[in-house]
Amino acid sequence: ATQLMLSVKTPAAQAALLDALDRAQGPGRVTIVKALGELAAPAANARLLKLAGDPDWALRRDVLAALARIASPESYSTLAGAAEKAGFRYEPANALGALLEYAKRVGPKSAGTAEKVCRLVMEKTDDPERLASRAAALAVLADVRGAAALPELLKAVDHNDAAYRNAALLKAERIRAGNTVDQWVAKAKKVDAERRAEIIAMLGRQGDATALPFIRSSLTAAEPEVMLAAANALAHVQKAKAVPDILPLLKNASAQTAPRMAEILGWTIDEKGLDPLVAMLDSLQPAGKAAALTVIGSKSGRRFAPKVLPLTSDGNPEVRAAAVKALAGVVGPEHLPALLKMLDGSAGPQAQPATALPAVNGADAAYVADVQRAVVAAASLVTPEDARATPVLAAMKTASHPERFVEVLPQVGGKPALTALVELFEGSNLTLKAAAFRGLAQWRGPEAADRLFEVYTDAGFRDQAFAGFLRQISSSTLPDEQKVLAFRKALSLNPPARERRQLIRALERAKTFQSFLVAASYLDDADMRGDAAGVVMRLALPTPGARDGLSGRIVRDALGKVLQVLEGPEAEYEKENVRTYLRTMPQDEGFVPLFNGKDLTGWKGLVENPIVRAKMSPQELAKGQAEADAKAATNWSVRDGSIVFNGKGDNLCTVKDYGDFEMMVDWRITKDGDSGIYLRGTPQVQIWDPARKDVGAEVGSGGLYNNQKNPSKPLVFADNPVGEWNTFRIRMVGDKVTVFLNGDKVVDNVTMENYWDRSQPIFPRGAIELQAHGTDLAFRDIYVRELGAGAAQAFTAEEQAQGFVPLFNGRDFEGWIGNRTGYKVEDGAIVFDPKAGDRTNLYTGKEYSDFQFRFEFQLTPGANSGVGIRAPKEGDAAYVGMEIQVLDDTAPVYAKLEPYQYHGSVYGIIPAKRGALKPVGEWNSEEIFIQGSRIKVTLNGTVIVDGDLVEATRNGTMDHKDHPGLKRTSGFIGFLSHDTVVRFRNIRIKDLAGQR
Numbered sequence: 004a005t006q007l008m009l010s011v012k013t014p015a016a017q018a019a020l021l022d023a024l025d026r027a028q029g030p031g032r033v034t035i036v037k038a039l040g041e042l043a044a045p046a047a048n049a050r051l052l053k054l055a056g057d058p059d060w061a062l063r064r065d066v067l068a069a070l071a072r073i074a075s076p077e078s079y080s081t082l083a084g085a086a087e088k089a090g091f092r093y094e095p096a097n098a099l100g101a102l103l104e105y106a107k108r109v110g111p112k113s114a115g116t117a118e119k120v121c122r123l124v125m126e127k128t129d130d131p132e133r134l135a136s137r138a139a140a141l142a143v144l145a146d147v148r149g150a151a152a153l154p155e156l157l158k159a160v161d162h163n164d165a166a167y168r169n170a171a172l173l174k175a176e177r178i179r180a181g182n183t184v185d186q187w188v189a190k191a192k193k194v195d196a197e198r199r200a201e202i203i204a205m206l207g208r209q210g211d212a213t214a215l216p217f218i219r220s221s222l223t224a225a226e227p228e229v230m231l232a233a234a235n236a237l238a239h240v241q242k243a244k245a246v247p248d249i250l251p252l253l254k255n256a257s258a259q260t261a262p263r264m265a266e267i268l269g270w271t272i273d274e275k276g277l278d279p280l281v282a283m284l285d286s287l288q289p290a291g292k293a294a295a296l297t298v299i300g301s302k303s304g305r306r307f308a309p310k311v312l313p314l315t316s317d318g319n320p321e322v323r324a325a326a327v328k329a330l331a332g333v334v335g336p337e338h339l340p341a342l343l344k345m346l347d348g349s350a351g352p353q354a355q356p357a358t359a360l361p362a363v364n365g366a367d368a369a370y371v372a373d374v375q376r377a378v379v380a381a382a383s384l385v386t387p388e389d390a391r392a393t394p395v396l397a398a399m400k401t402a403s404h405p406e407r408f409v410e411v412l413p414q415v416g417g418k419p420a421l422t423a424l425v426e427l428f429e430g431s432n433l434t435l436k437a438a439a440f441r442g443l444a445q446w447r448g449p450e451a452a453d454r455l456f457e458v459y460t461d462a463g464f465r466d467q468a469f470a471g472f473l474r475q476i477s478s479s480t481l482p483d484e485q486k487v488l489a490f491r492k493a494l495s496l497n498p499p500a501r502e503r504r505q506l507i508r509a510l511e512r513a514k515t516f517q518s519f520l521v522a523a524s525y526l527d528d529a530d531m532r533g534d535a536a537g538v539v540m541r542l543a544l545p546t547p548g549a550r551d552g553l554s555g556r557i558v559r560d561a562l563g564k565v566l567q568v569l570e571g572p573e574a575e576y577e578k579e580n581v582r583t584y585l586r587t588m589p590q591d592e593g594f595v596p597l598f599n600g601k602d603l604t605g606w607k608g609l610v611e612n613p614i615v616r617a618k619m620s621p622q623e624l625a626k627g628q629a630e631a632d633a634k635a636a637t638n639w640s641v642r643d644g645s646i647v648f649n650g651k652g653d654n655l656c657t658v659k660d661y662g663d664f665e666m667m668v669d670w671r672i673t674k675d676g677d678s679g680i681y682l683r684g685t686p687q688v689q690i691w692d693p694a695r696k697d698v699g700a701e702v703g704s705g706g707l708y709n710n711q712k713n714p715s716k717p718l719v720f721a722d723n724p725v726g727e728w729n730t731f732r733i734r735m736v737g738d739k740v741t742v743f744l745n746g747d748k749v750v751d752n753v754t755m756e757n758y759w760d761r762s763q764p765i766f767p768r769g770a771i772e773l774q775a776h777g778t779d780l781a782f783r784d785i786y787v788r789e790l791g792a793g794a795a796q797a798f799t800a801e802e803q804a805q806g807f808v809p810l811f812n813g814r815d816f817e818g819w820i821g822n823r824t825g826y827k828v829e830d831g832a833i834v835f836d837p838k839a840g841d842r843t844n845l846y847t848g849k850e851y852s853d854f855q856f857r858f859e860f861q862l863t864p865g866a867n868s869g870v871g872i873r874a875p876k877e878g879d880a881a882y883v884g885m886e887i888q889v890l891d892d893t894a895p896v897y898a899k900l901e902p903y904q905y906h907g908s909v910y911g912i913i914p915a916k917r918g919a920l921k922p923v924g925e926w927n928s929e930e931i932f933i934q935g936s937r938i939k940v941t942l943n944g945t946v947i948v949d950g951d952l953v954e955a956t957r958n959g960t961m962d963h964k965d966h967p968g969l970k971r972t973s974g975f976i977g978f979l980s981h982d983t984v985v986r987f988r989n990i991r992i993k994d995l996a997g998q999r
Contacts, residue, residue, distance in 0.1 A: 040069030067101035074108035138170035207236020293325035300329025330377035444471030482746020483513035555593010608635035683769030705749035717749035835980035852973035911962035
């Protein structure tokens with residue numbers, strides 16, 4: 004309830020919290036105090052002041068924090084007194100922190116109070132242990148007083164503590180009024196070199212051009228720290244225009260200043276501006292030359308390779324090292340032959356022309372690493388990718404140090420490089436085998452993961468193989484579904500507990516229903532349940548700011564287990580998050596299993612096709628079903644948690660028929676395999692071995708194979724190798740089908756044709772079938788979620804006979820007008836999204852006078868909506884028409900409603916009885932009956948309104964407001980949501996016009 008108040012943030016919410024504060028005790032009181040602080044509720048200040056001296060430090064901490072956020076000038080004495088009592092030091096109640104926060108917040112209301120706080124804190128904290136608090140107070144003082152605080156900031160520069168000085172200068176750079184720059188320049192001329200450099204750095208960050216003469220004059224300072232600060236400040240202010248002033252400094256750069264000069268030039272100059280630097284390269288001393296080479300290499304100055312390459316054999320080791328390090332930024336594919344010779348150390352400096360590359364003498368690991376980076380950089384410019392490793396592999400065959408070449412292959416990439424690593428690992432040379440394994444483990448993409456998985460069983464390589472496998476899959480751009488398949492494959496080996504924990508934790512980075520299922524399967528594992536619980540919680544709950552939470556019975560059951568398992572310092576907070584989500588999550592069934600993993604319960608054999616079955620008598624069908632079930636029992640079985648087919652017999656069908664649905668299923672085929680998934684008894688979402696080019700299988704699986712007029716082939720190839728598991732996600736709404744294979748969309752909302760009779764659309768309902776096609780097959784983790792339940796399934800034959808018609812098809816807004824931005828269709832329901840920005844109403848496309856209107860609705864905490872009846876399209880429907888209130892009237896924020904405002908009331912006219920609403924998050928059913936002036940509202944089978952509009956308003960309306968809509972005899976029916984999420988589904992109506 005407190006969280007709801009925080010989200011509502013209205014005066015009524017604040018009042019409700021204040022009322023609750025007087026009654027609350029223990030942790031509940033702490034929670035309310037925190038909420039009042041979050042709301043910064045001024046009305047709470049007096050009551051909170053009374054609690055500021057409470058002996059419970061935890062309550063006192065939150066009271067002081069709340070007083071600081073409210074920031075009433077009257078709280079000064081209490082907050083200052085608490086800090087004084089604490090000795091202006093940190094203690095559990097954090098009185099000093101609250102006082103500083105108070106100073107920040109009270110400033111706009113009372114600058115004098117804020118200044119008084121700051122000066123008090125600065126006076127009490129001028130010692131080394133508390134300078135951070137003194138600096139915080141000075142910062143607030145500068146914010147409050149602005150330019151008037153300059154004397155305090157100037158004085159702070161004289162302080163002995165450098166951190167305190169720099170904190171003051173950080174605030175000073177924001178003050179630019181009047182002659183502040185002149186005052187800082189004057190100050191800089193009076194202080195020592197260390198402080199002068201700090202002031203110059205501040206002036207550079209401030210960026211005021213009036214400081215440039217002083218900054219530029221400081222470039223020639225004798226003190227290195229002042230010169231470097233000036234160069235950096237000039238670069239900050241003038242960017243590339245500062246380069247001509249900075250470059251001459253390189254001529255006298257020392258080993259101490261040159262690296263910093265390179266850093267400054269590195270972020271100031273771009274590739275186009277390198278020419279002046281290159282022009283002076285020969286005239287520089289070794290330190291300056293090394294700095295210049297660093298800059299050239301960092302800017303990808305490839306056109307200057309002829310200037311850099313000779314310096315790789317320079318007599319000065321500092322220059323030589325810098326030149327070799329710069330190679331990666333200047334070389335191209337044309338330099339690969341020389342680079343590879345250099346890498347092997349097979350050609351000395353004297354054996355090459357002046358522009359060639361010298362050898363790297365074997366023992367210098369840094370040189371080898373730099374040349375390897377250069378090889379990778381040059382190779383990366385080769386196209387196509389698979390050609391990049393060709394020169395490396397060719398040179399490696401005759402190399403004296405082939406292991407150096409092996410080490411670059413993971414970064415060079417391409418199929419030939421990976422193939423070479425696999426072959427070397429399988430070879431007999433132990434040195435190259437070890438290098439090749441490191442290469443496989445360091446491979447940048449997921450392509451080597453399968454090989455590492457195979458290596459995993461080798462004890463000598465196990466740890467590194469696992470680490471490489473986990474890194475490559477986790478960091479890859481593979482779809483989450485592929486990552487889950489890979490992690491599950493590794494878990495199937497039952498690795499040691501440490502590795503299982505890592506794999507379970509890795510599932511969290513692949514937020515899918517499948518990853519949730521895998522993690523949830525470990526909630527009963529005594530060793531793994533602690534890690535699994537956290538992963539399950541984070542996978543199920545929505546990401547902050549997103550609407551990607553999971554729902555359904557399976558999710559609810561798993562989160563129930565999570566509540567029993569969570570432990571640790573954050574456990575109570577996490578449990579409350581889980582409980583809150585369980586209260587608000589949709590109460591639908593969600594995905595339910597079609598396969599229990601143990602036997603074929605819920606499945607049956609195939610009897611003919613749907614058209615033939617429809618013509619069979621009940622006796623014929625029963626006989627045929629018995630025969631089909633007997634055959635299915637011999638051809639289909641359960642092994643290792645999977646449904647498997649032995650290659651003989653017919654399809655396996657669900658006992659239940661489905662209309663609109665979403666399903667998930669993992670499947671695996673063998674060589675030359677051929678299968679599919681029948682939807683509503685109709686073929687099919689295709690599964691086959693892509694190697695069967697004779698039948699066109701090279702396009703991959705997932706297509707609607709039997710389509711003729713509409714697309715039949717998949718959009719992309721997404722199959723895993725034969726023998727590996729694949730994941731389908733299939734969505735069918737009406738006759739439209741969307742298919743994801745291993746996370747890639749392969750069919751996008753394509754019409755599925757009726758194979759059995761192409762003259763008619765596909766059947767509205769039917770079984771899901773696993774196709775038998777003469778080869779070994781396996782299916783596992785088969786889940787289905789029914790969609791569009793409202794119009795397609797809840798509209799009964801009885802209602803149809805009574806004259807009801809559906810108003811909502813569960814898929815789109817056909818037959819509706821008005822706000823289609825704020826209202827959306829999700830999973831067979833109309834959902835209002837307040838974040839969409841459009842708060843207008845959604846109306847039926849037709850007007851009605853007398854009717855029975857039935858619908859289901861689901862509330863979120865504090866939800867506020869309504870059903871408008873006999874309303875025009877413009878104006879406030881509650882008055883220009885009539886509104887039947889739809890409201891979470893159990894929410895504390897609505898504790899003081901008028902009787903005519905509760906759920907089901909004819910707003911402002913006739914109050915509704917209470918007590919029939921289901922808990923928030925559950926679906927409610929409601930009927931609105933209106934005929935002439937008589938109106939009746941039935942909620943979940945209970946009549947909550949039964950009255951006459953004329954009689955109810957004979958002496959005026961209950962809310963004493965004008966309701967011209969009472970005079971209307973017809974109008975539109977609409978949904979009138981406000982600023983909260985509400986869902987509506989199963990909407991149908993019986994028109995009673997002319998039946999009075």
